[in-house]
Amino acid sequence: MSSREQILPLLRENARYSTEDLARQTGLDESEVEATIQELERDGVVKGYRAIVDRDKVEPERVRASVELNVTLDRETGYDDIAERLAKFPEVQGLRLVSGDFDFAMDVEGDSMSEVSHFISEKVAPVPEITQTVTHYIMETYKEGGVEFGDGDDDDRLSISP
Amino acid sequence: MSFEESERLESVPPSGIRRYFELAEEYDDIISLGVGEPDFAPPWAARDAAIGSLERGQTSYTPNRGLRELREEIAAHTSEKYDLDYDPDEEILVTAGASEALDLAFRAFHDPGDKVAVSQPSYLSYVPGATLAGADVIDVPTRPEDDFKLTPEVLEAAGAAEADTLVMCYPNNPTGATMTREELAPVAEFVREHDLRVFADEIYAALSYEHEHTSIATLPGMRERTVVFNGFSKAYAMTGLRLGYALAPPEAIEAMNRIHQYTMLSAPTTAQHAAIEALRNCESDVAEMRAQYDRRRNFVLSRFEEMGLDCFPASGAFYVFPECPWEDSDAFAEALIEEQGVAVVPGDVFGTGGDGHLRVTYATGLGDLKEALARIEEFID
Numbered sequence: 378m379s380s381r382e383q384i385l386p387l388l389r390e391n392a393r394y395s396t397e398d399l400a401r402q403t404g405l406d407e408s409e410v411e412a413t414i415q416e417l418e419r420d421g422v423v424k425g426y427r428a429i430v431d432r433d434k435v436e437p438e439r440v441r442a443s444v445e446l447n448v449t450l451d452r453e454t455g456y457d458d459i460a461e462r463l464a465k466f467p468e469v470q471g472l473r474l475v476s477g478d479f480d481f482a483m484d485v486e487g488d489s490m491s492e493v494s495h496f497i498s499e500k501v502a503p504v505p506e507i508t509q510t511v512t513h514y515i516m517e518t519y520k521e522g523g524v525e526f527g528d529g530d531d532d533d534r535l536s537i538s539p
Numbered sequence: 540m541s542f543e544e545s546e547r548l549e550s551v552p553p554s555g556i557r558r559y560f561e562l563a564e565e566y567d568d569i570i571s572l573g574v575g576e577p578d579f580a581p582p583w584a585a586r587d588a589a590i591g592s593l594e595r596g597q598t599s600y601t602p603n604r605g606l607r608e609l610r611e612e613i614a615a616h617t618s619e620k621y622d623l624d625y626d627p628d629e630e631i632l633v634t635a636g637a638s639e640a641l642d643l644a645f646r647a648f649h650d651p652g653d654k655v656a657v658s659q660p661s662y663l664s665y666v667p668g669a670t671l672a673g674a675d676v677i678d679v680p681t682r683p684e685d686d687f688k689l690t691p692e693v694l695e696a697a698g699a700a701e702a703d704t705l706v707m708c709y710p711n712n713p714t715g716a717t718m719t720r721e722e723l724a725p726v727a728e729f730v731r732e733h734d735l736r737v738f739a740d741e742i743y744a745a746l747s748y749e750h751e752h753t754s755i756a757t758l759p760g761m762r763e764r765t766v767v768f769n770g771f772s773k774a775y776a777m778t779g780l781r782l783g784y785a786l787a788p789p790e791a792i793e794a795m796n797r798i799h800q801y802t803m804l805s806a807p808t809t810a811q812h813a814a815i816e817a818l819r820n821c822e823s824d825v826a827e828m829r830a831q832y833d834r835r836r837n838f839v840l841s842r843f844e845e846m847g848l849d850c851f852p853a854s855g856a857f858y859v860f861p862e863c864p865w866e867d868s869d870a871f872a873e874a875l876i877e878e879q880g881v882a883v884v885p886g887d888v889f890g891t892g893g894d895g896h897l898r899v900t901y902a903t904g905l906g907d908l909k910e911a912l913a914r915i916e917e918f919i920d
């Protein structure tokens with residue numbers, strides 16, 4: 378396994394592992410670990426590091442919506458052009474081209490429902506190629522980034538067993 | 540009438556692990572590296588299949604040997620993974636844990652006075668299992684200088700040539716030792732030469748980190764004299780569902796099944812449904828758990844090296860077996876619980892070869908593992 382293949386799953390599991398912890402778990406030298414991480418960052422494989430936050434536990438709560446967009450393309454405009462335009466807005470937290478009934482799945486975030494609605498109606502809907510928007514406000518998050526939001530399970534194993 | 544114990548039972552001492560369990564239970568905030576089971580939950584797909592089977596009311600007895608569908612999956616799985624080709628109708632018995640299968644085998648093939656050689660240190664149930672079946676046990680202590688692998692020399696020295704059965708377990712609990720095909724070859728030769736049968740407990744087969752697991756039954760002339768034991772407790776983290784199996788030639792399975800049909804009828808039905816799903820669709824879960832164990836293993840070995848605790852590079856199961864820094868490993872384990880709130884198990888609990896060592900389990904999240912190791916370091920400084 379290459380050092381990249383060893384390091385990447387660990388960073389995805391917990392980006393706050395220290396260099397030392399990463400080295401011990403993989404058997405690589407700390408300097409190799411550092412170099413591999415730098416390389417992953419430089420090559421744009423690792424785009425950044427963020428906490429997975431249960432927003433229900435944070436005040437003030439931000440409003441989030443997932444928005445379905447339908448577009449019609451013309452000779453001059455492709456999906457990438459539309460995507461680039463939308464992705465520039467700070468309100469847009471995620472944007473993916475998807476297969477199925479609509480074209481783009483977009484995650485939007487704002488301080489209030491009216492702010493998000495306003496953003497959709499003023500900034501997104503008027504884009505000429507966008508023919509339809511459907512906004513779903515997020516009411517409860519159960520899992521994000523592969524992490525379940527719950528109280529977690531207790532370790533109910535016997536403290537010593539054969 | 541009284542409940543005086545039978546002579547057989549009297550010769551089985553209470554489990555040596557009990558003392559540490561009771562001691563550990565007295566404290567609240569203990570970090571235990573003394574556990575013999577995975578810290579993961581079973582793959583969700585397997586649990587979901589168990590729930591689904593309950594919803595459908597599939598709670599009757601199954602055929603004695605286990606659901607045919609499960610035996611087929613076991614046959615396909617062991618053939619693909621370990622080159623173990625067994626017929627689902629005649630050569631596979633599904634049991635309530637590998638534990639039951641071991642007990643059946645001890646009882647099915649031994650008369651009073653037969654000799655069972657047990658490779659040591661070992662999982663705690665082999666000696667009582669053999670003793671309760673009326674057999675006499677020959678301890679075969681493996682040696683630290685061999686990294687606790689079985690060799691013809693230790694077999695010879697222990698008098699195992701006289702035995703009827705050899706019990707062995709690789710990847711090993713408690714040492715974490717594994718054996719390659721090349722290392723198994725001379726053991727197989729000894730076994731053939733002295734015409735022993737082999738009980739090969741391979742319950743940790745899926746957790747071999749340095750090389751692919753080799754079953755001793757795949758060596759020349761071994762299949763016809765070996766019972767292979769495996770199960771779902773370790774690889775699929777299904778300990779409490781109590782499901783295991785034995786692979787052996789038809790006459791051996793037939794004999795074990797004769798006891799099983801009276802004493803157990805059939806293995807837990809819900810667990811059998813979970814196991815079918817586990818074998819069909821949970822390989823990636825197993826791979827992920829194995830990858831995590833492997834990283835923790837590296838972590839622990841590297842920390843031991845740093846703190847100067849001698850430990851051979853264990854390559855299987857989820858145990859490492861460092862030398863105890865004190866002469867008296869029982870006293871060390873007790874003091875470690877009392878003073879640092881960290882539980883480990885002294886090696887002598889697992890039999891003659893284990894004295895002077897400690898069994899340290901890494902089936903524990905990295906956070907706790909790290910903290911426990913820091914406390915051990917402080918303790919031995």
Ligand SMILES: Cc1ncc(COP(=O)(O)O)c(C=O)c1O
Nearest residue numbers: 575636637638662712770772783
């Ligand atoms: C070597 C060994 N064999 C067998 C078992 C028991 O397995 P099961 O849960 O399938 O009865 C264990 C459990 O700790 C073990 O370590």
